[in-house]
Amino acid sequence: MDFSELFDFLKLDSTSAKGKGKEAGKFLRDKLLELKADVMEIPENPNPYVIGKINVGGKRTLVVYNHYDVQPAEELDKWDSNPFDPVTKGDRIYARGVADDKGTLLARLQAVRDMIKEGTLRTNVIFFYEGEEEIGSPNMKKFLEKHAEVIKGDFLLWEGAGRASNNSPQIVLGVKGLLYVEIRFKTAKDLHSMYAPIADNPVWRMTSFLNELKKDEKVNLTGFYSKVRRISEEQKKSLLKLDKGKMEEALGQSIPNDFPVKLVEEPTCNIAGIFGGYTGQGSKTVIPSYCFVKMDFRLVPDMSPEEVLETLKPLAEKWGGEVVVYGMEEPFRTSPTSFFAKAVRESALRAYATEPVIWPNSPGTGPMAAVAKYTGITEIADGVGVDSYDSNIHSFNENIRKDDYQIIINQMKYLVKLLE
């Protein structure tokens, strides 16, 4: 297998948190132009939406969503190789973004390119590429409001969901919602810590806030759990086939037995970053004048990020915190009995010769709900992805299995065929 095209793509640092991504966007536009697709570049933001339509006069249209941006590669010293200089080692390829989401993006494109060359493409395909997924898709709503027309179709294939922890392929029929905030606490100036008996320390206010926010492992916001939609016993059964030992190995820690059910059903309140005062070597006796905490809340159907924000704000303000919102997404689920959900399941069964695990929703987030609302597409599924449970997504040494790249090209061909 020749990975040179993939490696070229991986070498382009497209970290959206740092405003990078222009080069990767251009790379994709050129690839779509080569396919003679109808290409649009919609520069609503620093990293443009890139859209390529291939109309073969088919009965149905599949929209293929992927993102070309990546998470920051920090901390760099933890990587065994340069995150933007892909390498093959053993059965794996290592690079930032190879699993999330550049590998999947390019394998799918390759499948459609093959079908065009072979003259077997009978389903219309719209490639829909975003460059800001990793920062919470801040411009997705604006894009959809203005341009939803250009991505109208019958089905939407989400960014990719590869192997589960029992090595089966997995299909994901929804996403969790998200509320990402930074909460800041301040005073006028740094002070010598001898003034601690009389001076306000904003870090203590922050930790008091955090403690009031989460009590006994539960989120202490009014109504936080009241709208959680539970999954069926049958859905639980499929999920509980997953391999707990492998998941523990991948995470490097022990987890509860009902881990997949928790991943699907449980809303979260996570501290992603915390900072204040002197964080260099050794000691400095200071009362910091500034601190912040970065938090993400993952929300399940039928919760709403706006509602969570409304209950969060007064609690933060009670402790003198200022809430800055970095991202909001609604949660979403597609029915497992829909035509598209069934076709994705069938394509996985053929490509892997294994029954896929079906997730009612991902433990992760994406703008499925917004896409559904503006395009009217109600059948949205994730699957057909080169990543796996041990891909170290968002962490160091991100990787995929080399062989999965070809499997995904095959699966994509089956799926496109099934949708004719």
Place this chain on the structure above:
Amino acid sequence: MDFSELFDFLKLDSTSAKGKGKEAGKFLRDKLLELKADVMEIPENPNPYVIGKINVGGKRTLVVYNHYDVQPAEELDKWDSNPFDPVTKGDRIYARGVADDKGTLLARLQAVRDMIKEGTLRTNVIFFYEGEEEIGSPNMKKFLEKHAEVIKGDFLLWEGAGRASNNSPQIVLGVKGLLYVEIRFKTAKDLHSMYAPIADNPVWRMTSFLNELKKDEKVNLTGFYSKVRRISEEQKKSLLKLDKGKMEEALGQSIPNDFPVKLVEEPTCNIAGIFGGYTGQGSKTVIPSYCFVKMDFRLVPDMSPEEVLETLKPLAEKWGGEVVVYGMEEPFRTSPTSFFAKAVRESALRAYATEPVIWPNSPGTGPMAAVAKYTGITEIADGVGVDSYDSNIHSFNENIRKDDYQIIINQMKYLVKLLE
């Protein structure tokens, strides 16, 4: 008043954090040799201890401690003049170290020189100069273990404590102790925050630890307050004369009415720094694998840093935290009814014609207890200093009042005379 000798001293950059100080040490050795003192230079470290003994066959011996090193002058662009090129403007002299501690050092030396010239010196004096105070006196214990003999005397005058916020002179009869720790919390690796429903987040453990450590503004360690020695109503009265408004202006925030009592009596538990996960721009959805908090505990008599550490460790360990110790100092107080405390008070009253404010101990820390232990000197006081509450110590535009230089020369003469 001729400030040329002071200006020559201030021009020598003796920033100990940058390893400077040799020139200033040599400057002092030469001054002591001119006095025909018995001079020792003890090079335990890059900036040597410089000691000068003047034995006039007096009944008592006063040890005069000062430090010749200074804090880094950064940030340089905030200074109105070059920190190492002293200037006189209005009623003030501006330069790095003029208040902390070079001005006081030289005014005291000048007083003793005058008394020698006048033939009025009847008290033995030992000048004890350190060059590493501003980096936490890392070699003081080693010095004391080996050389305490050379600074044995009856009394020890600490580095200087000038005008309080009501403009009165102030005398400080002790220091708080210190325990400085960093507490670290870890897991095997960073994880995508979608795993939050099942994965351990060490930052939540850290905030739970901090919350359990401090409840309702009180430190929740066994026996933490049981050894706090309270000050008398009379001592409180003297302290409550201090100007609250000026202190609030200096700190940039409102403070309680009994602020000086709290500064003296209250042991503290301060967060000096906190760090974990993603702290860059924007958002990253990660479960951090590592976090830490840097904390300083200021301890009052009769608390012990070792005892606090012993109660802290099990609490940190309960939450999976590892405690690293960066520094420990014992608290110390000299009796206000001691001969030396009374003499210092009397000298201030004469020099300023104002009743001094008497602090049973400073809200800050210094190695008084260690000095007392190794030299056997039990009467240690601070006072006789050219600095004032608005001297901008450790900050930019450090300054003293020109007139205070002569006042301190006078006060030093009164004190030395009183000790005969």
